[in-house]
Amino acid sequence: MIAHLFNAPLGETETAVGVGTVGSSEAIMLAGLAFKRKWQNKRRAEGKPFDKPNIVTGANVQVCWEKFARYFEVELKEVKLREGYYVMDPEQAVEMVDENTICVAAILGSTLNGEFEDVKLLNDLLVLKNKETGLDVPIHVDAASGGFIAPFIYPELEWDFRLPQVKSINVSGHKYGLVYAGIGWVVWRNKEDLPDELIFHINYLGADQPTFTLNFSKGSSQVIAQYYQLIRLGHEGYRNVMENCRENMIVLREGLEKTGRFSIVSKDEGIPLVAFSLKDNSSHTEFEISEMLRRYGWIVPAYTMPANAEHITVLRVVIREDFSRTLAERLVMDIEKVMHELDELPSRVIHKISLGEVKSEDNGDNMVVTVKKSDIEKPIEINVKKSDKPIFC
Ligand SMILES: Cc1ncc(COP(=O)(O)O)c(C=O)c1O
Known part of the structure; x- marks a missing residue:
């Protein structure tokens, strides 16, 4: 049902696969592992080095992407934000892509301001770059919140498996999936997008059971609640x-x-x-x-x-x-x-200065704060009473 919601190809030749997880964080670890393993297998077969994988994201990604990068030893290449633009810039993201990029991660619904990243533009730019360079860098969409919003109120928005480079998508059942905490989902476009060697088969529960999750046992109530x-x-x-x-x-x-x-x-x-x-x-x-x-x-x-x-x-x-x-x-x-x-109340904001190097020095009852900025000649010195409980922002 969820694969269908994301317009996954569900036919004879292409059949989406997926798993239920504890939330989007686990879903993202699994999706990231699948990309890493697929990239490594390809590089190994080509006789190329496969020890420096990287992933391209916006600096606005949720902490689970940083966890994935650190736990599974993948370099995180972040597209920085700027004032007034708080999501990943697709052009800059595609510029950062190289032969070691296992995937570009786009967010459908940035945690920080809810904005949808432009997955369609990212897809189109990546298709061009892949054509020019001979690479085949895929996209993962972190639709933790947006995955249960866009299909219902923005059905025309192309962000999902309608775009050819999108190979996997995660969503949290416990956000807009309307279930209590403890359920997430990840869907892959195709069986080939999830390397077989990551799937374990156990039979001690009475029948063949394929498993690809970080934890084994888990309550079924959330799955039933989602259903x-x-x-x-x-x-x-x-x-x-x-x-x-x-x-x-x-x-x-x-x-x-x-x-x-x-x-x-x-x-x-x-x-x-x-x-x-x-x-x-x-x-x-x-x-x-x-x-x-x-x-x-x-x-x-x-x-x-x-x-x-x-x-x-x-x-x-x-x-x-x-x-x-x-x-x-x-x-x-x-x-x-x-x-x-x-x-x-008296203002606790003494000075509003953007982007400077700030040093503070304790001076008895007072505090001396020095701010250096590249565009001002002399450092600004601010003398404040500690009893005023000043706030620096
Ligand atoms: C964009 C995004 N990705 C991933 C996550 C992590 O989701 P979960 O809490 O389901 O592990 C969140 C949670 O806030 C999120 O907003």
Whole structure:
């Protein structure tokens, strides 16, 4: 059912295969291993070195990709972000591809701002590069969240097995698959995309059982729950849930825009979430908002973007099935209250400087912070009282 949802070729000659996992992290480890082994086998057969595999991703990838790279000894080549562009740039990604690249990983729904990466453009550029160089670099789509959103509300968007270079896709059942935590899925386009030697066959449970997972035993309740949800809700039911999430996302986004205090960093097409930053002229920080919202019962994380956009901080609210319109309106009201409270407080932001080298020196009751930047002649020296609890961002 899931392979079908991702438009996998399910015919006589090509038949998708897949496994259930604990979540997208395990699914990604397995997909990464399959790419690594396939690349190694090809290189070995060609008599070429196969000891320096690499993988190309955006700097915005979820930590599981860094885990995969470190645990399974694959170099992670990250396309850096920039202010205003928080996903992997397909052109830069394809430029980074070389003969040691086992795959390019694209995300359908960046964890940080929900934005869909342009898998179609990546596919087209990679097809060209493969043609020019004789390489055959594949694509994996990390659709942890988007895999249960795009098929229902953006059916025209080409991101899945409709694109020839996409060889495997993962999705979390416990995100928009609407199941409790502990279920993920990975699907390969073809049996040939999953090297046979990674699959173990055991028979001690009474019949031949092929297994390709990191853990062996696992509860079946999540698999049954996923099956139940798919049968119970059907295509139409999932579409209604996702449309509803999107509508509530718009209510929240518009409410935040109306306050005039925030810039929206998420996109309309993507995961139904709102990622937002304070406007430049603000004398407070996103971390203070996050901290104060806890008093109203909200846990809204504030975090900095990865390289090279570390100077941008965002707050993020993910809209799930049970986040109603009433809750969205209440959250806007509570954020407004927090903003009024913050306006009454002295600013803890002493200086806003982007991308500089910062050094601090303890000086009794005071702290001296020196900031050096390549585009200013003299370093800026800021003397602050420690009792003011200054925040540097
Ligand atoms: C894009 C992306 N990939 C992978 C993961 C890891 O998923 P899981 O928590 O199911 O292991 C996440 C989780 O936040 C994610 O957002």
